[in-house]
Amino acid sequence: MPAGGFTGYTGGHHYPGKITWSVIIACCVASSGGLIFGYDIGISGGVTSMDSFLSKFFPSVYHLEANSASTSQYCKFDSQLLTLFTSSLYLAALVASFVAATVTRKYGRNSSMFVGGLTFLVGAVINGVALNVFMLILGRVLLGIGVGFCNQSVPVYLSEMAPAKHRGTLNIAFQLMVTIGILVANLINYGTAQISGGWGWRLSLGLAAVPAAIITIGSVLLPDTPNSLVERGKADQAKRILSKIRGVPDVHAEFEEIVAACDEARSIERPWSNILRKKYRPQLTISALIPLFQQLTGINVIMFYAPVLFKTIGFGDNASLLSAVITGLINVGATVISIIVVDRLGRRVLFLEGGIQMFICQVSVGALIYVQFGVSGVGSASKSLAALLLCFICGYVAAFAWSWGPLGWLVPSEIFPLEIRSAGQSITVSMNMLFTFAIGQAFLSMLCHMKFGLFYFFAGWVIIMTFFVAFFVPETKNVPIEEMMLVWNNHWFWSRFLSEEDIHVGNRYSNSHV
Numbered sequence: 001m002p003a004g005g006f007t008g009y010t011g012g013h014h015y016p017g018k019i020t021w022s023v024i025i026a027c028c029v030a031s032s033g034g035l036i037f038g039y040d041i042g043i044s045g046g047v048t049s050m051d052s053f054l055s056k057f058f059p060s061v062y063h064l065e066a067n068s069a070s071t072s073q074y075c076k077f078d079s080q081l082l083t084l085f086t087s088s089l090y091l092a093a094l095v096a097s098f099v100a101a102t103v104t105r106k107y108g109r110n111s112s113m114f115v116g117g118l119t120f121l122v123g124a125v126i127n128g129v130a131l132n133v134f135m136l137i138l139g140r141v142l143l144g145i146g147v148g149f150c151n152q153s154v155p156v157y158l159s160e161m162a163p164a165k166h167r168g169t170l171n172i173a174f175q176l177m178v179t180i181g182i183l184v185a186n187l188i189n190y191g192t193a194q195i196s197g198g199w200g201w202r203l204s205l206g207l208a209a210v211p212a213a214i215i216t217i218g219s220v221l222l223p224d225t226p227n228s229l230v231e232r233g234k235a236d237q238a239k240r241i242l243s244k245i246r247g248v249p250d251v252h253a254e255f256e257e258i259v260a261a262c263d264e265a266r267s268i269e270r271p272w273s274n275i276l277r278k279k280y281r282p283q284l285t286i287s288a289l290i291p292l293f294q295q296l297t298g299i300n301v302i303m304f305y306a307p308v309l310f311k312t313i314g315f316g317d318n319a320s321l322l323s324a325v326i327t328g329l330i331n332v333g334a335t336v337i338s339i340i341v342v343d344r345l346g347r348r349v350l351f352l353e354g355g356i357q358m359f360i361c362q363v364s365v366g367a368l369i370y371v372q373f374g375v376s377g378v379g380s381a382s383k384s385l386a387a388l389l390l391c392f393i394c395g396y397v398a399a400f401a402w403s404w405g406p407l408g409w410l411v412p413s414e415i416f417p418l419e420i421r422s423a424g425q426s427i428t429v430s431m432n433m434l435f436t437f438a439i440g441q442a443f444l445s446m447l448c449h450m451k452f453g454l455f456y457f458f459a460g461w462v463i464i465m466t467f468f469v470a471f472f473v474p475e476t477k478n479v480p481i482e483e484m485m486l487v488w489n490n491h492w493f494w495s496r497f498l499s500e501e502d503i504h505v506g507n508r509y510s511n512s513h514v
């Protein structure tokens with residue numbers, strides 16, 4: 001998953017080294033990893049709102065939609081097969097990321113990137129030339145396998161290639177690339193929908209092959225990381241590569257640390273039972289709940305289905321796709337704002353403000369939709385009401401993108417001591433994928449049954465998560481990871497899980513690591 005592999009921790013030492021071409025190229029490869037993930041998130045909603053696509057693959061949905069005057073607006077897109085087209089990707093990614101974890105460790109980061117890139121490429125081609133629903137879903141599953149492999153390996157690759165002091169920044173930068181991928185997908189959908197002949201959706205789906213090709217070729221040309229080479233017993237090669245990527249001949253100190261960290265990681269035999277120990281209850285709870293809550297904000301309802309949602313509200317084809325471009329732009333812009341202010345304002349302020357703003361916007365959207373469509377769901381929105389709805393949806397997306405979007409990755413990555421880091425990050429990544437899948441699969445049917453109340457459902461969750469942050473998530477701004485045990489120990493609730501001895505252990509582990 002995006003930032004899942006980053007430690008977010010910059011380490012205590014500053015080793016010599018500059019930003020070299022190898023590092024820059026590595027960042028470009030990583031960019032295509034984030035881009036392609038975002039592209040897959042953003043592309044399906046636009047495509048499923050195109051009539052030519054619907055009439056070819058989902059004729060029953062198309063007929064319901066075409067006769068929309070007499071059917072409930074809430075239910076016209078409700079089809080399990082249609083949602084499976086979107087959400088199958090995330091289930092495949094969830095399963096693939098577990099396999100990828102082993103490939104990344106045993107055969108190197110590049111091997112996973114190569115497998116991921118290649119399956120992406122095949123998936124994009126199959127989707128682009130699809131003749132039936134089976135080919136569509138097969139293509140999405142292959143894209144999902146690609147997402148699982150790339151999201152597992154690219155962030156690890158990046159954090160190991162980058163000089164220590166840039167690792168934290170890369171964490172949020174990956175999320176930024178995801179949002180840019182979503183925006184590009186929205187723009188491309190807007191463009192391809194104008195193509196006459198009704199084959200524009202093929203271009204939308206097939207163009208995912210471009211970043212897929214970049215990452216496949218990149219993984220063959222780029223060297224593996226020094227850490228991975230040491231891990232696989234190739235110490236000499238690791239030292240040569242380290243000196244090349246840092247651009248300085250003497251990399252002895254950093255190299256020794258990589259070897260020490262590698263030895264220590266090997267000595268951690270049971271990361272999964274470690275994380276279940278009482279003293280790690282705060283980390284276990286937060287690493288599982290933050291990704292769950294991130295998805296329960298309902299953000300992917302907008303990211304996956306914005307054009308479908310706007311059509312439901314009564315926008316025309318083009319206006320729907322254009323509105324998705326607008327929400328995509330807001331998503332990118334607000335993520336940039338988050339990057340700029342997160343270390344100044346701290347994580348909690350952003351979480352709390354974002355929560356309140358999302359709540360207000362969701363309640364307003366629910367109320368406006370109720371006013372227009374009532375419970376029966378028959379009718380269509382006036383122009384001014386539709387514009388007002390769009391404003392509240394933008395307010396909601398902005399609030400998400402400067403709070404739960406990037407922080408949903410950053411905060412978990414800041415709380416794990418080495419002893420439980422890999423297990424903790426796997427939990428965060430898999431919870432995120434699982435609930436992305438669940439919401440993707442359930443949304444259209446929930447809209448049909450809960451109607452405008454769906455927005456109140458997510459607003460209710462936003463209240464719960466905002467209280468959770470207020471009471472249970474401590475500020476992690478400027479806290480070195482080895483001091484996190486002290487933060488838990490001073491916390492009104494979490495301190496009950498720690499004993500004197502645990503605080504000592506927490507320090508010992510981290511000190512020997514840095």
Ligand SMILES: OC[C@H]1O[C@](O)(CO)[C@@H](O)[C@@H]1O
Nearest residue numbers: 041179299300303331405436
């Ligand atoms: O920008 C929105 C996107 O960001 C994510 O939350 C990942 O962090 C996705 O689930 C969502 O589609």
